[in-house]
Amino acid sequence: MAVPPADRAPAAVAPLSHQQPLVRLVPGAAAVGHPEIRAQPLKPRVLLTTTAYPPSTGGVQAHVAELAARLTTFEADVLTLWLRNRTDWLLGTTLRLTGDLAQPSPGVTTLGWSSSARARMLPWVLSYYAYPAVAARRIAAQMVPYLEQVVQPEHALIHNHRIGREFLAQTSLMVARKRAMPFVLTAHHHPKWRGYRYGGWLEVYRAADAVLALTEFESAELQRLGVSGDRIHVIGGAADPPLPADAARFRARLRGSTGQVVLFLGQQFEYKGVADLFQAVAAIRSRGVKAELAFVGPATPFSTRFFSRRQAPWVHVLGTVDEQTKWDAIEASSVVCLPSRHEAFGRVYLEAWSKAKPVIGARIPTVGEVITDGQTGLLVDPGSVEQLAGALERLLSSPMLAASLGARGLGEVEGRFSWRQVIGRIEAAYSSVLEAASTKVPRSR
Structure with missing residues (x-):
């Protein structure tokens, strides 16, 4: 052509x-008729x-x-x-x-x-x-x-x-x-x-x-x-203002699971680390950590192909959900993880913090301006399944550390990241x- x-x-x-x-x-104060x-x-x-x-x-x-x-x-x-x-x-x-x-x-x-x-x-x-x-x-x-x-x-x-x-x-x-x-x-x-x-x-x-x-x-x-x-x-x-949430209601969607929930929240593009997170959770489960992995957010052609070949009882791909279910998912999570290789900002971390949840992100410049490593969350090298698995295991095995990071994150949402x-x-x-x-x-x- x-x-x-x-x-x-x-x-x-x-x-x-x-x-x-x-x-x-607009009319001003003047004589009647003029x-x-x-x-x-x-x-x-x-x-x-x-x-x-x-x-x-x-x-x-x-x-x-x-x-x-x-x-x-x-x-x-x-x-x-x-x-x-x-x-x-x-x-x-x-x-x-x-x-x-x-x-x-x-x-x-x-x-x-x-x-x-x-x-x-x-x-x-x-x-x-x-x-x-x-x-x-x-x-x-x-x-x-x-x-x-x-x-x-x-x-x-x-x-x-x-x-x-x-x-x-x-x-x-x-x-x-x-x-x-x-x-x-x-x-x-x-x-x-x-x-x-x-x-x-x-x-x-x-x-x-x-x-x-x-x-x-x-x-x-x-x-x-x-x-x-x-x-x-x-x-x-x-971040969006949080809704009152019910963790049990979300767990019912995970077949009543009582294990710790690792939550991915976002569109399921390859660059957001979908495959890395899947492999990292598989790795810590092989070491005896009982964790469930939930993916909440719109499917993409990549994620549809990926999960059609990788199914496991501990993986829950929920796709697009309503606002209430999103907040229920955050409430039920033990950690919110979005290990993206590229992000313009990362609102998901702020949403997790608004419920005082710990977060894990990739060590890229933009996310580094949002998450302070070791203070408000943990950062790992982008694409490093080994580091991601280590960060997940560290938070899931230390509730006090997870609570401390989440509390500091809540302070960030109420301060420098307020609307x-x-x-x-x-x-x-x-x-x-x-x-x-x-x-x-x-x-x-």
């Missing part, structure tokens, strides 16, 4: 230079855009939902493409995404593409892996009219959260520039995302008026990729870009 010429793709967009402040006109009109600032609204949103499960989805609910000096609307877990990142956001604009719940809008729009996307979807940056801009251009139907005059800025391919982020950026609005991006960046295939994302990173990073390591990585340091705001992370802290930093970033836009402050590139 002939690839569409690259020189016909839309030019990459540049950072915004200005934005007019929003005001509400009301004075005075300007009163609106409580600014932001449009949050994201590929997936609850009931789709995942750290980014939960983060966006909490952000929308917890903003204090701003209000939020949400636009999303998916409300369920999917892994067809390319086709699922383009050729397979049908349906009309809909509002499944107040403040949340979903999009789908017409058959003609999908036909126009087709050549660029087919050429995406050969020409990712060019193809991404052309695909995004087909999405612009749909997003423009959602943007309202009262929206002060657009804030995109990275999940999957870059098309919705590119679209959000294009519409923001067309409407002379600031564009904010939360990158949720993994260090492995670099090189030719990620050229489209780099355009978005570098053009954003503000990029919100979850950790100092992510901030440094973004600067190495060419993002101006004065546009980066480190916001940290926070009050995170929302304050995000709203400060919003105010910063709106102030810079309204005063026409030149922004360095």
Whole structure:
């Protein structure tokens, strides 16, 4: 198939230079029949855009939902493409995404593409892996009219959260520039995302008026990729508020097991250490440690293949569960273990801490900013089954150590990882870009 010429793709967009402040006109105190009109600032609204949103499960989805609910000096609307877990990142956001604009719940809008729009996307979807940056801009251009139907005059800025391919982020950026609005991006960046295939994302990173990073390591990585340091705001992370939970109710789902429960909580991707954890628990069981292993979170093609060949009575693969069952699982666990090779942050650790549970993570830079090894949890080298088995055995054989780590973790959730802290930093970033836009402050590139 002939690839569409690259020189016909839309030019990459540049950072915004200005934005007019929003005001509400209200009657003032004046003579009857001649009301004075005075300007009163609106409580600014932001449009949050994201590929997936609850009931789709995942750290980014939960983060966006909490952000929308917890903003204090701003209000939020949400636009999303998916409300369920999917892994067809390319086709699922383009050729397979049908349906009309809909509002499944107040403040949340979903999009789908017409058959003609999908036909126009087709050549660029087919050429995406050969020409990712060019193809991404052309695909995004087909999405612009749909997003423009959602943007309202009262929206002060657009804030995109990275999940999957870059098309919705590119679209959000294009519409923001067309409407002379600031564009904010939360990158949720993994260090492995670099090189030719990620050229489209780099355009978005570098053009954003503000990029919100979850950790100092992510901030440094973004600067190495060419993002101006004065546009980066480190916001940290926070967990969902815990629900009252029933450990016995969860154990009933494990065939009434009374053994210690090692809990994996998250999407069951290979890079999250699913196989490593399976092997580590098998190793400690061979040494006489009676442990059960529960996997809670959406299945993936990898996990489906993996567990079809590895079944044991001590392994429980529950897949996607509701919020109550998630908290029951945490309550029933002796340790929560997510030995990911890549994580943008690691909300799961905070959720475990909110129930005072000890955690084990991999010794990678981002997780190292969340877990203090030996103080709030244990860290192991990524991919080391031997170290992971040793850490599990250490915690399962020492209830006092496990309780101490969990208690210190609870203190972290109530302190530096609280939503009050995170929302304050995000709203400060919003105010910063709106102030810079309204005063026409030149922004360095």
